[in-house]
Amino acid sequence: MMNLLKKQSSIGIGLLGLILLVSALFITYDDKVLWLSVSFVLMTFGSLVYFQTLYGHQLPGIKNDGVWFNALTTRGITAWLLGMGLTAFYIAIYWFPEVLGFNAQGESTGLVALFDPLSYTLNGSPATQWFMYxxxxxxxxxxxxxxxxxxxxxxxxxxxxxxxxxxxxxxxxFLIPEILAKLNPETPYFAKDLKNMWPLNYYFLDEWHLTNMLTGGNLGLFFLLFGLAMIFIGSPVLTYFYGKRWYCSWVCGCGGLAETAGDPFRQLSSKKLSVWKLERWMIHAVLVFVTVTTIAAIWSFIKQNPELSLISSTQFVSGVVVLITALMLILFFWNKNGLEKDAKYTLISLGSILILSLCIQGFSGQNNLLFLNSYSFQKWYGFGVGAAFSGVLGVGFYPFLGSRVWCRFGCPMAAILGLQQRLFSRFRITTNGGQCISCGNCSAYCEMGIDVRAYAQRGENIVRSSCVGCGICSAVCPRGVLKLENDGLENRINSTPYPLGNAMEVDA
Ligand code: SF4
Ligand code: SF4
Structure with a gap:
Protein backbone atom coordinates (compact mmCIF):
# COMPACT_ATOMS: atom_id res chain seq x y z
CA MET A 1 0.00 0.00 0.00
CA MET A 2 2.78 2.38 1.02
CA ASN A 3 4.71 1.40 -2.08
CA LEU A 4 1.71 2.08 -4.32
CA LEU A 5 1.22 5.50 -2.74
CA LYS A 6 4.91 6.30 -3.18
CA LYS A 7 4.76 5.15 -6.78
CA GLN A 8 1.72 7.28 -7.59
CA SER A 9 3.10 10.38 -5.86
CA SER A 10 6.43 10.05 -7.65
CA ILE A 11 4.64 9.81 -11.02
CA GLY A 12 2.63 12.89 -10.04
CA ILE A 13 5.76 14.89 -9.14
CA GLY A 14 7.53 13.89 -12.36
CA LEU A 15 4.47 14.78 -14.45
CA LEU A 16 4.20 18.14 -12.69
CA GLY A 17 7.76 18.93 -13.78
CA LEU A 18 6.91 17.94 -17.35
CA ILE A 19 3.72 20.02 -17.33
CA LEU A 20 5.71 23.03 -16.09
CA LEU A 21 8.13 22.60 -18.97
CA VAL A 22 5.37 22.24 -21.58
CA SER A 23 3.49 25.20 -20.08
CA ALA A 24 6.29 27.43 -21.39
CA LEU A 25 4.66 26.98 -24.81
CA PHE A 26 1.80 29.18 -23.58
CA ILE A 27 3.19 31.17 -20.64
CA THR A 28 6.17 33.50 -20.83
CA TYR A 29 8.24 33.04 -17.69
CA ASP A 30 10.35 36.05 -16.72
CA ASP A 31 12.66 34.13 -14.44
CA LYS A 32 13.70 31.42 -16.89
CA VAL A 33 16.48 30.05 -14.70
CA LEU A 34 14.05 29.46 -11.85
CA TRP A 35 11.32 27.76 -13.90
CA LEU A 36 13.69 25.63 -15.95
CA SER A 37 15.46 24.50 -12.75
CA VAL A 38 12.19 23.77 -10.92
CA SER A 39 10.93 21.75 -13.87
CA PHE A 40 14.13 19.67 -14.18
CA VAL A 41 14.40 19.14 -10.41
CA LEU A 42 10.80 17.89 -10.21
CA MET A 43 11.23 15.55 -13.18
CA THR A 44 14.50 14.18 -11.77
CA PHE A 45 13.20 13.77 -8.22
CA GLY A 46 9.90 12.16 -9.29
CA SER A 47 11.69 9.76 -11.64
CA LEU A 48 14.34 8.71 -9.11
CA VAL A 49 11.73 7.96 -6.44
CA TYR A 50 9.71 6.02 -9.03
CA PHE A 51 12.74 3.94 -10.08
CA GLN A 52 13.42 3.24 -6.41
CA THR A 53 9.89 1.90 -5.92
CA LEU A 54 10.34 -0.30 -9.00
CA TYR A 55 13.74 -1.81 -8.30
CA GLY A 56 14.94 -0.65 -4.87
CA HIS A 57 13.48 -3.60 -2.95
CA GLN A 58 14.36 -6.25 -5.54
CA LEU A 59 17.41 -8.50 -5.71
CA PRO A 60 19.75 -8.20 -8.71
CA GLY A 61 18.54 -10.33 -11.64
CA ILE A 62 15.89 -10.39 -14.36
CA LYS A 63 13.08 -7.88 -13.71
CA ASN A 64 10.58 -8.08 -16.54
CA ASP A 65 7.54 -9.27 -14.60
CA GLY A 66 4.28 -7.83 -15.88
CA VAL A 67 5.71 -6.44 -19.12
CA TRP A 68 2.92 -8.07 -21.16
CA PHE A 69 0.20 -6.73 -18.82
CA ASN A 70 1.12 -3.07 -18.92
CA ALA A 71 -0.65 -0.73 -21.36
CA LEU A 72 2.57 1.25 -21.92
CA THR A 73 4.64 -1.74 -22.93
CA THR A 74 1.99 -3.61 -24.92
CA ARG A 75 0.75 -0.92 -27.30
CA GLY A 76 -2.12 0.05 -25.01
CA ILE A 77 -3.69 3.47 -24.51
CA THR A 78 -0.69 5.02 -22.68
CA ALA A 79 1.61 3.73 -25.42
CA TRP A 80 -0.54 5.47 -28.03
CA LEU A 81 -0.58 8.73 -26.09
CA LEU A 82 3.19 8.64 -25.63
CA GLY A 83 3.81 7.67 -29.26
CA MET A 84 1.58 10.45 -30.58
CA GLY A 85 3.15 13.02 -28.23
CA LEU A 86 6.69 12.06 -29.26
CA THR A 87 5.79 12.04 -32.96
CA ALA A 88 4.17 15.49 -32.73
CA PHE A 89 7.25 16.82 -30.88
CA TYR A 90 9.59 15.55 -33.62
CA ILE A 91 7.41 16.95 -36.40
CA ALA A 92 7.47 20.34 -34.66
CA ILE A 93 11.25 20.28 -34.17
CA TYR A 94 12.04 19.35 -37.78
CA TRP A 95 9.43 21.27 -39.74
CA PHE A 96 7.54 23.70 -37.49
CA PRO A 97 10.04 24.98 -34.89
CA GLU A 98 8.08 28.26 -34.61
CA VAL A 99 5.38 26.27 -32.75
CA LEU A 100 8.00 25.71 -30.04
CA GLY A 101 8.86 29.40 -30.03
CA PHE A 102 11.95 29.39 -32.25
CA ASN A 103 12.49 32.58 -34.19
CA ALA A 104 15.28 32.55 -36.77
CA GLN A 105 15.06 36.35 -37.27
CA GLY A 106 15.13 37.54 -33.68
CA GLU A 107 14.50 36.59 -30.10
CA SER A 108 12.87 33.23 -29.56
CA THR A 109 9.91 32.82 -27.24
CA GLY A 110 8.04 29.97 -25.57
CA LEU A 111 9.67 26.65 -24.81
CA VAL A 112 12.84 27.36 -26.79
CA ALA A 113 13.42 30.65 -24.94
CA LEU A 114 13.21 28.85 -21.59
CA PHE A 115 16.57 27.29 -22.49
CA ASP A 116 18.23 30.65 -23.25
CA PRO A 117 20.15 30.99 -19.94
CA LEU A 118 21.64 27.51 -20.28
CA SER A 119 22.46 28.12 -23.92
CA TYR A 120 24.21 31.45 -23.18
CA THR A 121 26.23 29.77 -20.42
CA LEU A 122 27.38 26.89 -22.60
CA ASN A 123 27.75 28.31 -26.11
CA GLY A 124 27.28 32.06 -25.77
CA SER A 125 24.22 32.30 -28.05
CA PRO A 126 20.45 32.20 -27.58
CA ALA A 127 18.83 28.78 -27.64
CA THR A 128 17.62 27.17 -30.84
CA GLN A 129 15.19 24.27 -31.11
CA TRP A 130 18.25 22.02 -31.60
CA PHE A 131 19.89 23.20 -28.39
CA MET A 132 16.63 22.56 -26.52
CA TYR A 133 16.36 19.15 -28.12
CA PHE A 174 26.61 17.86 -25.88
CA LEU A 175 29.14 19.70 -23.71
CA ILE A 176 32.34 19.72 -25.80
CA PRO A 177 30.73 20.98 -29.04
CA GLU A 178 28.78 23.69 -27.19
CA ILE A 179 31.87 24.89 -25.30
CA LEU A 180 33.97 24.80 -28.50
CA ALA A 181 31.33 26.99 -30.16
CA LYS A 182 31.61 29.50 -27.33
CA LEU A 183 35.41 29.59 -27.51
CA ASN A 184 35.38 29.99 -31.30
CA PRO A 185 32.48 32.34 -32.10
CA GLU A 186 33.83 33.27 -35.55
CA THR A 187 34.19 29.77 -36.94
CA PRO A 188 31.49 28.55 -39.33
CA TYR A 189 29.26 25.66 -38.41
CA PHE A 190 30.62 22.14 -38.77
CA ALA A 191 29.90 18.72 -37.29
CA LYS A 192 28.83 19.30 -33.76
CA ASP A 193 28.62 15.79 -32.49
CA LEU A 194 32.22 14.59 -32.31
CA LYS A 195 31.29 10.93 -32.42
CA ASN A 196 28.80 11.09 -35.29
CA MET A 197 30.81 10.06 -38.32
CA TRP A 198 29.73 9.54 -41.91
CA PRO A 199 27.31 7.99 -42.91
CA LEU A 200 25.29 8.55 -39.70
CA ASN A 201 26.28 12.17 -40.05
CA TYR A 202 25.21 12.18 -43.69
CA TYR A 203 26.19 15.78 -44.40
CA PHE A 204 29.79 15.34 -43.24
CA LEU A 205 31.05 15.28 -46.83
CA ASP A 206 28.46 17.66 -48.31
CA GLU A 207 29.75 20.72 -50.12
CA TRP A 208 28.73 23.34 -47.51
CA HIS A 209 30.11 21.27 -44.69
CA LEU A 210 33.40 20.47 -46.41
CA THR A 211 33.83 24.16 -47.28
CA ASN A 212 33.18 25.17 -43.65
CA MET A 213 35.71 22.69 -42.34
CA LEU A 214 38.36 23.57 -44.91
CA THR A 215 37.98 27.30 -44.22
CA GLY A 216 37.43 26.88 -40.46
CA GLY A 217 41.06 27.19 -39.34
CA ASN A 218 42.72 24.61 -37.10
CA LEU A 219 39.45 23.57 -35.49
CA GLY A 220 37.83 22.92 -38.88
CA LEU A 221 40.86 20.92 -39.99
CA PHE A 222 40.76 18.94 -36.76
CA PHE A 223 37.08 18.03 -37.30
CA LEU A 224 37.82 16.99 -40.90
CA LEU A 225 40.84 14.82 -40.03
CA PHE A 226 39.16 13.34 -36.95
CA GLY A 227 36.06 12.44 -38.99
CA LEU A 228 38.11 10.89 -41.82
CA ALA A 229 40.32 8.96 -39.37
CA MET A 230 37.22 7.56 -37.67
CA ILE A 231 35.63 6.50 -40.98
CA PHE A 232 38.67 4.84 -42.52
CA ILE A 233 40.77 3.70 -39.54
CA GLY A 234 39.08 3.91 -36.14
CA SER A 235 35.76 2.35 -37.08
CA PRO A 236 37.05 -0.64 -39.15
CA VAL A 237 39.73 -1.50 -36.58
CA LEU A 238 37.36 -1.32 -33.61
CA THR A 239 34.66 -3.29 -35.47
CA TYR A 240 37.21 -5.97 -36.35
CA PHE A 241 38.13 -6.44 -32.70
CA TYR A 242 34.78 -5.91 -30.95
CA GLY A 243 32.00 -6.04 -33.55
CA LYS A 244 29.58 -3.17 -34.14
CA ARG A 245 28.73 -3.07 -30.46
CA TRP A 246 31.65 -0.70 -29.79
CA TYR A 247 29.61 1.96 -31.60
CA CYS A 248 25.93 0.91 -31.59
CA SER A 249 25.72 0.00 -27.91
CA TRP A 250 28.60 1.86 -26.28
CA VAL A 251 28.98 5.20 -28.10
CA CYS A 252 26.13 6.19 -30.45
CA GLY A 253 23.53 8.67 -29.24
CA CYS A 254 20.66 6.96 -31.11
CA GLY A 255 21.68 3.66 -29.55
CA GLY A 256 22.10 5.41 -26.19
CA LEU A 257 18.51 6.63 -26.19
CA ALA A 258 17.22 3.26 -27.43
CA GLU A 259 19.05 1.39 -24.69
CA THR A 260 17.99 3.66 -21.85
CA ALA A 261 14.69 5.44 -22.53
CA GLY A 262 13.71 2.75 -25.04
CA ASP A 263 14.37 -0.20 -22.72
CA PRO A 264 10.70 -0.77 -21.76
CA PHE A 265 9.82 -1.26 -25.45
CA ARG A 266 12.54 -3.68 -26.57
CA GLN A 267 10.14 -6.69 -26.60
CA LEU A 268 8.00 -5.02 -29.29
CA SER A 269 10.49 -5.68 -32.10
CA SER A 270 9.10 -8.22 -34.55
CA LYS A 271 10.92 -11.55 -34.83
CA LYS A 272 9.16 -12.64 -38.04
CA LEU A 273 11.31 -13.97 -40.88
CA SER A 274 9.49 -11.68 -43.33
CA VAL A 275 10.46 -8.65 -41.21
CA TRP A 276 14.08 -9.80 -41.17
CA LYS A 277 13.98 -9.90 -44.97
CA LEU A 278 12.43 -6.42 -45.12
CA GLU A 279 15.05 -5.15 -42.67
CA ARG A 280 17.90 -6.34 -44.89
CA TRP A 281 16.48 -4.72 -47.99
CA MET A 282 15.62 -1.45 -46.31
CA ILE A 283 18.83 -0.82 -44.42
CA HIS A 284 21.02 -1.66 -47.40
CA ALA A 285 18.89 0.48 -49.69
CA VAL A 286 19.50 3.43 -47.34
CA LEU A 287 23.23 2.65 -47.38
CA VAL A 288 23.27 2.68 -51.19
CA PHE A 289 21.24 5.92 -51.19
CA VAL A 290 23.65 7.74 -48.86
CA THR A 291 26.74 6.39 -50.64
CA VAL A 292 25.56 7.47 -54.07
CA THR A 293 24.44 10.85 -52.73
CA THR A 294 27.79 11.41 -51.04
CA ILE A 295 29.85 10.43 -54.08
CA ALA A 296 27.81 12.86 -56.18
CA ALA A 297 28.17 15.59 -53.53
CA ILE A 298 31.97 15.24 -53.34
CA TRP A 299 32.14 15.31 -57.13
CA SER A 300 30.18 18.58 -57.21
CA PHE A 301 32.44 20.01 -54.50
CA ILE A 302 35.63 19.15 -56.40
CA LYS A 303 34.24 20.56 -59.65
CA GLN A 304 33.15 23.80 -58.03
CA ASN A 305 36.02 24.36 -55.57
CA PRO A 306 39.18 23.16 -57.32
CA GLU A 307 41.23 25.60 -55.19
CA LEU A 308 40.12 23.82 -51.97
CA SER A 309 40.54 20.30 -53.33
CA LEU A 310 43.65 18.20 -52.91
CA ILE A 311 42.73 15.92 -55.83
CA SER A 312 41.26 16.45 -59.28
CA SER A 313 37.82 15.18 -60.26
CA THR A 314 39.36 12.46 -62.49
CA GLN A 315 41.53 11.25 -59.64
CA PHE A 316 38.47 11.17 -57.39
CA VAL A 317 36.47 9.06 -59.85
CA SER A 318 39.43 6.70 -60.35
CA GLY A 319 39.81 6.33 -56.56
CA VAL A 320 36.13 5.51 -56.08
CA VAL A 321 36.16 2.98 -58.94
CA VAL A 322 39.25 1.27 -57.46
CA LEU A 323 37.67 1.21 -53.99
CA ILE A 324 34.38 -0.32 -55.17
CA THR A 325 36.21 -2.90 -57.31
CA ALA A 326 38.44 -3.85 -54.37
CA LEU A 327 35.43 -4.28 -52.08
CA MET A 328 33.65 -6.48 -54.61
CA LEU A 329 36.76 -8.65 -55.11
CA ILE A 330 37.11 -9.08 -51.36
CA LEU A 331 33.47 -10.09 -51.20
CA PHE A 332 33.85 -12.70 -53.91
CA PHE A 333 37.26 -14.20 -53.25
CA TRP A 334 38.26 -13.58 -49.65
CA ASN A 335 35.02 -14.19 -47.86
CA LYS A 336 32.75 -15.85 -50.37
CA ASN A 337 30.60 -17.69 -47.80
CA GLY A 338 30.00 -14.73 -45.50
CA LEU A 339 26.89 -13.32 -47.19
CA GLU A 340 23.69 -14.91 -48.46
CA LYS A 341 23.49 -15.29 -52.24
CA ASP A 342 20.80 -12.63 -52.75
CA ALA A 343 22.75 -10.05 -50.74
CA LYS A 344 25.97 -10.82 -52.58
CA TYR A 345 24.48 -10.57 -56.05
CA THR A 346 22.58 -7.39 -55.22
CA LEU A 347 25.79 -5.77 -54.01
CA ILE A 348 27.71 -6.92 -57.08
CA SER A 349 25.01 -5.61 -59.44
CA LEU A 350 24.81 -2.25 -57.69
CA GLY A 351 28.60 -1.92 -57.60
CA SER A 352 28.80 -2.63 -61.34
CA ILE A 353 26.11 -0.05 -62.17
CA LEU A 354 27.93 2.46 -59.99
CA ILE A 355 31.28 1.84 -61.66
CA LEU A 356 29.75 2.04 -65.12
CA SER A 357 28.01 5.34 -64.53
CA LEU A 358 31.07 6.77 -62.77
CA CYS A 359 33.21 5.89 -65.77
CA ILE A 360 30.76 7.20 -68.38
CA GLN A 361 30.02 10.50 -66.66
CA GLY A 362 33.07 11.04 -64.48
CA PHE A 363 35.65 10.72 -67.23
CA SER A 364 33.60 12.75 -69.69
CA GLY A 365 33.68 15.68 -67.23
CA GLN A 366 29.96 16.23 -66.65
CA ASN A 367 28.83 18.46 -63.81
CA ASN A 368 26.45 15.93 -62.28
CA LEU A 369 27.59 12.45 -61.46
CA LEU A 370 25.54 9.23 -61.50
CA PHE A 371 22.89 10.91 -63.68
CA LEU A 372 21.55 12.88 -60.75
CA ASN A 373 21.55 16.34 -59.39
CA SER A 374 23.42 15.93 -56.12
CA TYR A 375 21.59 18.82 -54.41
CA SER A 376 18.11 17.45 -54.93
CA PHE A 377 19.21 14.00 -53.78
CA GLN A 378 20.83 15.48 -50.67
CA LYS A 379 17.59 17.31 -49.96
CA TRP A 380 15.52 14.17 -50.32
CA TYR A 381 17.91 12.16 -48.19
CA GLY A 382 17.86 14.83 -45.47
CA PHE A 383 14.07 14.98 -45.48
CA GLY A 384 13.26 11.30 -45.88
CA VAL A 385 16.01 9.55 -43.98
CA GLY A 386 17.74 12.19 -41.84
CA ALA A 387 14.54 13.68 -40.41
CA ALA A 388 11.43 11.57 -41.04
CA PHE A 389 13.00 8.16 -40.53
CA SER A 390 15.63 8.73 -37.85
CA GLY A 391 13.63 11.20 -35.76
CA VAL A 392 9.90 10.93 -36.29
CA LEU A 393 9.72 7.16 -36.90
CA GLY A 394 12.91 6.24 -35.06
CA VAL A 395 11.90 7.64 -31.68
CA GLY A 396 8.22 8.53 -32.08
CA PHE A 397 7.43 4.87 -32.83
CA TYR A 398 9.28 3.36 -29.85
CA PRO A 399 5.96 2.39 -28.17
CA PHE A 400 4.67 0.68 -31.34
CA LEU A 401 7.63 -0.96 -33.08
CA GLY A 402 10.29 -1.24 -30.38
CA SER A 403 13.30 0.87 -29.54
CA ARG A 404 15.58 0.12 -32.46
CA VAL A 405 13.41 0.84 -35.51
CA TRP A 406 15.96 3.27 -36.90
CA CYS A 407 19.00 1.12 -36.07
CA ARG A 408 17.34 -1.94 -37.54
CA PHE A 409 15.73 -0.60 -40.72
CA GLY A 410 17.30 2.72 -41.60
CA CYS A 411 20.71 3.55 -40.14
CA PRO A 412 23.41 3.43 -42.84
CA MET A 413 26.11 3.39 -40.15
CA ALA A 414 24.59 0.22 -38.69
CA ALA A 415 24.51 -1.24 -42.21
CA ILE A 416 28.22 -0.66 -42.82
CA LEU A 417 29.26 -1.87 -39.37
CA GLY A 418 26.90 -4.83 -39.74
CA LEU A 419 28.44 -5.92 -43.04
CA GLN A 420 31.86 -5.79 -41.47
CA GLN A 421 30.65 -7.58 -38.35
CA ARG A 422 29.30 -10.40 -40.46
CA LEU A 423 32.36 -10.67 -42.70
CA PHE A 424 35.47 -9.50 -40.84
CA SER A 425 35.07 -9.30 -37.12
CA ARG A 426 36.12 -11.37 -34.14
CA PHE A 427 32.75 -10.83 -32.41
CA ARG A 428 30.13 -13.54 -31.98
CA ILE A 429 27.67 -14.76 -29.35
CA THR A 430 28.42 -18.32 -28.43
CA THR A 431 25.63 -20.61 -27.27
CA ASN A 432 25.87 -23.56 -24.93
CA GLY A 433 22.94 -25.35 -26.56
CA GLY A 434 22.73 -28.26 -24.15
CA GLN A 435 21.76 -25.89 -21.32
CA CYS A 436 18.91 -24.14 -23.17
CA ILE A 437 15.43 -24.74 -21.76
CA SER A 438 13.73 -22.89 -24.66
CA CYS A 439 12.09 -20.34 -22.38
CA GLY A 440 12.39 -17.69 -25.11
CA ASN A 441 13.48 -14.83 -22.83
CA CYS A 442 16.42 -14.05 -25.12
CA SER A 443 14.31 -13.76 -28.27
CA ALA A 444 11.59 -11.78 -26.51
CA TYR A 445 13.99 -9.08 -25.28
CA CYS A 446 16.24 -8.85 -28.33
CA GLU A 447 15.61 -5.32 -29.54
CA MET A 448 16.96 -6.13 -33.00
CA GLY A 449 14.35 -8.81 -33.61
CA ILE A 450 16.82 -11.70 -33.66
CA ASP A 451 15.32 -15.06 -32.77
CA VAL A 452 18.17 -15.86 -30.39
CA ARG A 453 16.46 -18.97 -29.04
CA ALA A 454 16.54 -20.62 -32.47
CA TYR A 455 20.35 -20.35 -32.46
CA ALA A 456 20.64 -21.41 -28.81
CA GLN A 457 18.53 -24.53 -29.38
CA ARG A 458 20.93 -25.61 -32.13
CA GLY A 459 24.07 -24.60 -30.24
CA GLU A 460 24.96 -22.31 -33.12
CA ASN A 461 27.06 -19.14 -32.83
CA ILE A 462 25.12 -15.93 -33.44
CA VAL A 463 26.95 -13.97 -36.13
CA ARG A 464 24.26 -11.61 -37.36
CA SER A 465 25.01 -8.29 -38.99
CA SER A 466 22.16 -6.65 -37.09
CA CYS A 467 23.25 -7.70 -33.59
CA VAL A 468 24.28 -4.56 -31.69
CA GLY A 469 25.89 -6.55 -28.88
CA CYS A 470 23.70 -5.02 -26.21
CA GLY A 471 24.05 -8.25 -24.21
CA ILE A 472 20.45 -8.21 -22.98
CA CYS A 473 19.79 -11.70 -24.38
CA SER A 474 22.62 -12.95 -22.20
CA ALA A 475 21.47 -10.88 -19.20
CA VAL A 476 17.94 -12.30 -19.25
CA CYS A 477 18.88 -15.92 -19.91
CA PRO A 478 18.19 -17.91 -16.74
CA ARG A 479 20.61 -20.68 -17.76
CA GLY A 480 23.76 -18.79 -18.72
CA VAL A 481 23.57 -20.14 -22.28
CA LEU A 482 24.75 -17.05 -24.14
CA LYS A 483 28.16 -15.41 -24.04
CA LEU A 484 29.40 -12.36 -25.99
CA GLU A 485 32.92 -13.15 -27.15
CA ASN A 486 35.75 -11.95 -29.38
CA ASP A 487 37.96 -14.63 -30.89
CA GLY A 488 39.61 -15.74 -34.16
CA LEU A 489 37.75 -15.61 -37.50
CA GLU A 490 37.94 -19.35 -38.08
CA ASN A 491 34.80 -21.42 -37.40
CA ARG A 492 32.93 -18.33 -36.27
CA ILE A 493 29.98 -19.19 -38.47
CA ASN A 494 29.14 -22.75 -37.36
CA SER A 495 25.77 -23.54 -38.83
CA THR A 496 26.21 -27.30 -38.26
CA PRO A 497 23.67 -28.17 -35.55
CA TYR A 498 25.04 -29.27 -32.23
CA PRO A 499 23.71 -32.77 -31.41
CA LEU A 500 21.30 -32.36 -28.52
CA GLY A 501 19.35 -34.74 -26.27
CA ASN A 502 17.50 -37.39 -28.28
CA ALA A 503 19.47 -36.63 -31.42
CA MET A 504 22.57 -38.03 -29.75
CA GLU A 505 20.79 -41.32 -29.00
CA VAL A 506 19.55 -41.58 -32.61
CA ASP A 507 23.08 -40.98 -33.91
CA ALA A 508 24.47 -43.59 -31.56
S1 SF4 B 1 21.26 -10.92 -30.13
FE1 SF4 B 1 21.53 -10.30 -27.97
S2 SF4 B 1 23.27 -8.88 -28.00
FE2 SF4 B 1 22.51 -9.06 -30.11
S3 SF4 B 1 21.05 -7.37 -30.32
FE3 SF4 B 1 19.86 -9.18 -29.71
S4 SF4 B 1 19.76 -9.02 -27.47
FE4 SF4 B 1 21.38 -7.63 -28.11
S1 SF4 C 1 19.14 -19.30 -24.50
FE1 SF4 C 1 18.52 -18.92 -22.36
S2 SF4 C 1 16.93 -17.33 -22.54
FE2 SF4 C 1 17.18 -18.21 -24.59
S3 SF4 C 1 15.62 -19.81 -24.73
FE3 SF4 C 1 17.52 -20.80 -24.02
S4 SF4 C 1 17.40 -20.79 -21.78
FE4 SF4 C 1 15.85 -19.32 -22.51
Missing part, protein backbone atom coordinates in the same frame (compact mmCIF):
# COMPACT_ATOMS: atom_id res chain seq x y z
CA UNK A 134 20.00 18.27 -27.34
CA UNK A 135 19.49 19.21 -23.69
CA UNK A 136 16.33 17.13 -23.34
CA UNK A 137 17.91 14.22 -25.21
CA UNK A 138 20.96 14.21 -22.94
CA UNK A 139 18.75 14.58 -19.86
CA UNK A 140 16.66 11.57 -20.97
CA UNK A 141 19.74 9.40 -21.52
CA UNK A 142 21.15 10.29 -18.09
CA UNK A 143 17.84 9.82 -16.26
CA UNK A 144 16.83 6.56 -17.93
CA UNK A 145 20.45 5.44 -17.79
CA UNK A 146 20.15 5.53 -14.00
CA UNK A 147 16.97 3.45 -14.24
CA UNK A 148 18.69 0.98 -16.55
CA UNK A 149 21.67 0.57 -14.22
CA UNK A 150 19.31 0.04 -11.30
CA UNK A 151 17.33 -2.55 -13.22
CA UNK A 152 20.34 -4.52 -14.47
CA UNK A 153 22.53 -4.04 -11.42
CA UNK A 154 24.71 -7.03 -10.78
CA UNK A 155 25.60 -7.22 -14.49
CA UNK A 156 28.95 -5.53 -15.05
CA UNK A 157 28.64 -5.50 -18.83
CA UNK A 158 25.37 -3.52 -18.62
CA UNK A 159 26.84 -1.18 -16.01
CA UNK A 160 29.92 -0.20 -18.04
CA UNK A 161 28.01 -0.06 -21.31
CA UNK A 162 25.45 2.35 -19.86
CA UNK A 163 28.11 4.53 -18.23
CA UNK A 164 29.81 4.66 -21.62
CA UNK A 165 26.74 5.84 -23.59
CA UNK A 166 25.97 8.42 -20.92
CA UNK A 167 29.55 9.71 -21.01
CA UNK A 168 29.69 9.96 -24.81
CA UNK A 169 26.33 11.69 -25.02
CA UNK A 170 27.05 14.16 -22.26
CA UNK A 171 30.62 15.01 -23.20
CA UNK A 172 31.20 14.27 -26.90
CA UNK A 173 27.72 15.09 -28.22
Missing amino acids: GTLYTFAIILFGIKFIWKYRGNRYQLFRTLSVVFFQLCFA
